[in-house]
Amino acid sequence: xxxxxxxxxxxxxxxxxxxxxxxxxxxxxxxxxxxxxxxxxxxxxxxxxxxxxxxxxxxxxxxxxxxxxxxxxxxxxxxxxxxxxxxx
Numbered sequence: 001x002x003x004x005x006x007x008x009x010x011x012x013x014x015x016x017x018x019x020x021x022x023x024x025x026x027x028x029x030x031x032x033x034x035x036x037x038x039x040x041x042x043x044x045x046x047x048x049x050x051x052x053x054x055x056x057x058x059x060x061x062x063x064x065x066x067x068x069x070x071x072x073x074x075x076x077x078x079x080x081x082x083x084x085x086x087x088x
Contacts, residue, residue: 007031009070014044015052015059022048023056025063027070034074039067 008030014021022045029037041060043049049056 004032011067011070013059013063015049015056017048017052017055020045020048022052023060025060027063027067029067029071029074031074031077034071034078037067037071039064 008028011027013025015023015025022043024042024044026040027037
């Protein structure tokens with residue numbers, strides 16, 4: 001019997017102001033345990049981040065929203081009955 005297929009996804013993005021990536025965002029999520037999703041953020045340019053904090057926070061919020069959508073999809077997939085479990 002084939003054990004459950006595990007998928008780990010890493011997504012990276014950032015907040016770009018002008019030509020520079022001012023802040024970065026990273027997500028790692030595993031299909032077997034999507035509730036233990038990890039998100040990290042960092043600032044590449046403190047001065048530019050401080051001057052553009054509202055925009056950077058909006059970008060981070062958009063990234064986190066994307067992460068939650070991906071997490072919800074993985075949770076739903078875990079709850080779907082498997083073909084081998086069907087009663088037909």
